[in-house]
Amino acid sequence: MNIHVIILISIASCNALLEVPLDIRQSWEDLIERFSSQCICEVGVSPALAVGFFKKGQYSADFCTHCYVYCVSEKLNLISASTGVVNQNEFLRQVAGTTPPMVLNCSIDANSKKDRCDVGYYMYQCIVTALLVPI
Numbered sequence: 001m002n003i004h005v006i007i008l009i010s011i012a013s014c015n016a017l018l019e020v021p022l023d024i025r026q027s028w029e030d031l032i033e034r035f036s037s038q039c040i041c042e043v044g045v046s047p048a049l050a051v052g053f054f055k056k057g058q059y060s061a062d063f064c065t066h067c068y069v070y071c072v073s074e075k076l077n078l079i080s081a082s083t084g085v086v087n088q089n090e091f092l093r094q095v096a097g098t099t100p101p102m103v104l105n106c107s108i109d110a111n112s113k114k115d116r117c118d119v120g121y122y123m124y125q126c127i128v129t130a131l132l133v134p135i
Contacts, residue, residue, distance in 0.1 A: 018132040020057050020097070027096035028054045032072045039071035057128050063117065070120030079123070084116040086123055095127065102130045 019025075032054055040050050045064035052058035053065055060066075073079040078090050086107035092098055106126035110119045 017135045019135050020128055020131045021133060024097040024131060025055060025057070031076065031094060031096075035072050035075040039068050039075070043067040043071055053124070057132075059125060066115075066117040066121035069124055070117045073120040073123070074116075079116070079120055084119055085111050086119065091123075091127075097131050098127060102127060106130070 045068040049060045049065045050068045074081050088103050091103045110123035113119050
C-alpha cells in the first residue's frame with residue numbers, strides 16, 4: 001500500500017505544471033514593451049510567437065523568435081551590440097527574478113553560442129527554466 005502511494009506522489013510531482021510567476025512575467029513584458037513592435041518588424045517574427053515567449057514562456061524552434069529575443073535584449077543593453085556578449089550587470093539590474101549565480105551560469109552557456117540570436121534566446125531560456133515553479 002505505502003509503495004503505491006509513493007509511486008502516485010512521484011508520478012504526480014513529475015507531471016506538475018510549471019511556469020514563471022506571473023509578477024515576474026508581467027515585469028518582463030513591461031520591460032520589453034517599448035521595443036517589442038520594432039523588433040517584431042525588424043526580424044519578421046510572428047507576433048504570437050514573440051508575445052508567447054515572454055508572456056507565456058513558450059519556446060519556439062522558429063529562428064525568428066531567437067532573433068526577436070536578441071533584438072529586444074540588445075536594445076535594452078542586456079547584450080552588447082558590439083560584442084554580442086551578455087551584459088550580466090544589466091541583466092541583474094533590469095530583469096526581474098534574476099540572481100547573480102543564475103545570470104552567471106546562464107551567461108556562460110549563452111555566450112558559448114556562435115549566433116547572436118542564439119545568445120539572447122538561450123540566455124532567457126536558461127533564466128525561464130531557473131525560475132519555473134509549480135502552478
